[in-house]
Amino acid sequence: MLKTMEKDREWVSSKINIGKELWYLTLDEVLATKLSEKDILNLTNNALIAHGKKDYEMPAKVGVHPFKEVFYHAMPAYVPSELACGMKWVECYPNNPSKFNLPQTTGLIVLNDILSGCPIAIMDGTWITAMRTPAVTVLAAGALHPDAETFGMFGCGVQGIEHCKFIVHTLKNLKKIYVNDINPETMDNLIKEVQPKIDVEIIKCEDPEEVAKKCEVLSSATIIIQETLSAVKYDWVSKGQTILPCDLNTFWDPVIPQKADKYIVDSIDEHEMFASMGYFPDGLPEITCETGEVLAGLKAGRESKDELIVCSNIGMSVCDVVVAREVLDRALENNIGRKLPL
Numbered sequence: 001m002l003k004t005m006e007k008d009r010e011w012v013s014s015k016i017n018i019g020k021e022l023w024y025l026t027l028d029e030v031l032a033t034k035l036s037e038k039d040i041l042n043l044t045n046n047a048l049i050a051h052g053k054k055d056y057e058m059p060a061k062v063g064v065h066p067f068k069e070v071f072y073h074a075m076p077a078y079v080p081s082e083l084a085c086g087m088k089w090v091e092c093y094p095n096n097p098s099k100f101n102l103p104q105t106t107g108l109i110v111l112n113d114i115l116s117g118c119p120i121a122i123m124d125g126t127w128i129t130a131m132r133t134p135a136v137t138v139l140a141a142g143a144l145h146p147d148a149e150t151f152g153m154f155g156c157g158v159q160g161i162e163h164c165k166f167i168v169h170t171l172k173n174l175k176k177i178y179v180n181d182i183n184p185e186t187m188d189n190l191i192k193e194v195q196p197k198i199d200v201e202i203i204k205c206e207d208p209e210e211v212a213k214k215c216e217v218l219s220s221a222t223i224i225i226q227e228t229l230s231a232v233k234y235d236w237v238s239k240g241q242t243i244l245p246c247d248l249n250t251f252w253d254p255v256i257p258q259k260a261d262k263y264i265v266d267s268i269d270e271h272e273m274f275a276s277m278g279y280f281p282d283g284l285p286e287i288t289c290e291t292g293e294v295l296a297g298l299k300a301g302r303e304s305k306d307e308l309i310v311c312s313n314i315g316m317s318v319c320d321v322v323v324a325r326e327v328l329d330r331a332l333e334n335n336i337g338r339k340l341p342l
């Protein structure tokens with residue numbers, strides 16, 4: 001392992017003077033490294049499997065909260081197998097789109113040289129967050145419900161759009177995607193943006209009950225607040241469905257994860273941490289196992305067609321640093337971005 005790290009350090013040192021310089025990438029420059037959806041899926045899968053095998057270090061997020069409805073999180077992670085070590089500093093301001101015409105979620109990622117600890121890169125983290133999040137959802141969907149023909153997406157913003165693009169990679173039998181949002185314009189916008197890119201029909205649906213009842217696999221990316229919206233009622237879901245929230249406890253009737261046959265989460269530590277902060281006001285449901293353990297084949301996913309499975313993925317920095325590391329390698333290789341003095 002040390003040899004691999006030394007070789008990697010040599011590679012980075014051929015581009016920057018470690019300890020004296022770092023590589024800086026704007027959002028556009030991150031995009032210019034041209035990671036495809038398949039690249040993001042492969043990298044995220046590697047990160048989740050490393051997490052499942054406990055080949056990582058990732059303390060639960062710590063944060064600051066200037067207002068009740070917002071959070072900033074420091075998300076450090078080290079994934080030895082991917083030579084990825086660093087931290088995402090991310091914020092979630094649910095009112096940003098309406099108040100400032102800015103995204104809910106923005107952030108920066110810092111990467112470090114593992115041997116000396118020196119920072120080697122700073123890059124925008126918005127796009128990486130927007131990509132690795134749907135990658136986690138659809139990898140879990142593929143593992144838990146690979147034969148699904150219907151997918152329902154609640155929330156048609158940044159995440160909803162990317163979820164609809166990514167889902168076709170892992171649910172190969174998909175015939176219909178139903179989308180729902182409290183703001184009808186966002187549904188139209190999602191269809192306009194995604195439909196030309198995928199062969200599966202996307203249907204706008206203003207009634208959340210209809211989406212919940214029609215779809216085998218469901219996901220939500222709406223808002224994260226401590227109170228539960230209970231936007232989908234327990235009566236509307238049924239055995240055999242797979243539900244993949246990105247928005248923690250907020251969107252779904254809290255009875256749904258409590259009564260599910262399995263409640264799988266990306267990180268037990270993260271879910272316990274959020275619960276200790278006042279999220280899950282109705283109590284954290286009993287956790288079956290972690291998403292990475294299912295993807296690594298260490299724990300059972302779906303064991304019968306009748307199981308109702310909820311798989312909550314709140315986001316893990318192991319995924320961010322692994323994707324960011326590949327972005328950095330491509331940027332250094334192709335001279336995208338610039339050196340900054342430390």
Ligand SMILES: NC(=O)c1ccc[n+]([C@@H]2O[C@H](COP(=O)([O-])OP(=O)(O)OC[C@H]3O[C@@H](n4cnc5c(N)ncnc54)[C@H](O)[C@@H]3O)[C@@H](O)[C@H]2O)c1
Nearest residue numbers: 133155157158159181182186221222223224246313314315
């Ligand atoms: N799990 C993760 O790793 C992760 C990563 C990034 C973002 N997120 C979360 O995903 C959520 C969405 O993020 P985004 O960047 O797509 O935000 P966004 O603002 O671009 O989109 C959110 C959409 O949800 C809609 N919405 C709000 N309440 C709704 C409701 N009750 N029913 C239907 N639609 C509703 C809004 O109208 C909006 O279109 C946020 O809660 C964010 O914190 C999670």
